[in-house]
Amino acid sequence: MFKFFKRVSTVVGSELNAMIDKAEDPVKMLDQYMRDMESDIREADSAVAKQVANEKMLKRKTDDAQAKVEKRQNQAEQAIEADDEDLAKRALEDKADLEHQAELLKESWEQANQDTSELQHKLDEMKKEYQQMKLKKDALQARAETAKTKTKMNRTMSAIGSDDSRKGFERMEEKVLQYEAEADTSEDYSHESRSLDKAFERLNTNNSKVNDELAELKKKMGKD
Structure with missing residues (x-):
């Protein structure tokens, strides 16, 4: 017992x-x-x-x-x-x-x-x-x-802290960096395109203004 x-x-x-x-x-x-x-x-x-x-x-x-x-x-x-x-x-x-x-x-x-x-x-x-x-x-x-x-x-x-986790983390970090680089490149291209368009707009605006002044001057001098 x-x-x-x-x-x-x-x-x-x-x-x-x-x-x-x-x-x-x-x-x-x-x-x-x-x-x-x-x-x-x-x-x-x-x-x-x-x-x-x-x-x-x-x-x-x-x-x-x-x-x-x-x-x-x-x-x-x-x-x-x-x-x-x-x-x-x-x-x-x-x-x-x-x-x-x-x-x-x-x-x-x-x-x-x-x-x-x-x-x-x-x-x-x-x-x-x-x-x-x-x-x-x-x-x-x-x-x-x-x-x-x-x-x-x-x-x-x-x-x-394992190798698989660390490598996976680094791989995702690289993808994020790649996305950011692509976004920056796209933004630069868009900015250059807009700048070129504005340059032509200014050129057209200036040419039109010059042509108008030239026509006015000829009219004034009887050269029309």
């Missing part, structure tokens, strides 16, 4: 590393250990309750036997006072048998009482150890969860 607690105490001392080495889930395994310990405690509680009941029964029988012994003693004394030696003798003979039974019952009760005390002491130790294991389990589970989170973050950060 109590062997499991000793085994768990040994296991919990180095359970985290052992479970990780075996690819076991520490959180689930520790929960299972606690459930097993709870089951052991319930079993021990039941055994102690039965032992207490047995010890009380033996104590009651021992007291009853001792009371009968005292009763036969009193009856023997009453028979002597009544000058009935035969009745007194019978009472004393029965008293002897009852004393033997009472002695056996007393020995059984004393042993049962000792066993009950030992079992209750062990049960108290189990419950105390269970509370200690419960606190340690909570701490170990917190450490396990923290370790899992760190591992996950480290893997994520490692992936971010």
Whole structure:
């Protein structure tokens, strides 16, 4: 009944590393250990309750036997006072048998009482150890969860800095630079085209103005 607690105490001392080495889930395994310990405690509680009941029964029988012994003693004394030696003798003979039974019952009760005390002491130790294991389990589970989170973050950060990720990032950067270069080239071409159009517009405007002035001058000088 109590062997499991000793085994768990040994296991919990180095359970985290052992479970990780075996690819076991520490959180689930520790929960299972606690459930097993709870089951052991319930079993021990039941055994102690039965032992207490047995010890009380033996104590009651021992007291009853001792009371009968005292009763036969009193009856023997009453028979002597009544000058009935035969009745007194019978009472004393029965008293002897009852004393033997009472002695056996007393020995059984004393042993049962000792066993009950030992079992209750062990049960108290189990419950105390269970509370200690419960606190340690909570701490170990917190450490396990923290370790899992760190591992996950480290893997994520490692992936971010991997060659594939870096090369992909650089490739996208080159594409963006290419898009920007194409946009600048397109803008320069558009600007040159507009500048050329404006130059011809100014030329046409100037020629028209010159032609108008020339025609006006000829008209004025009668050369038209």
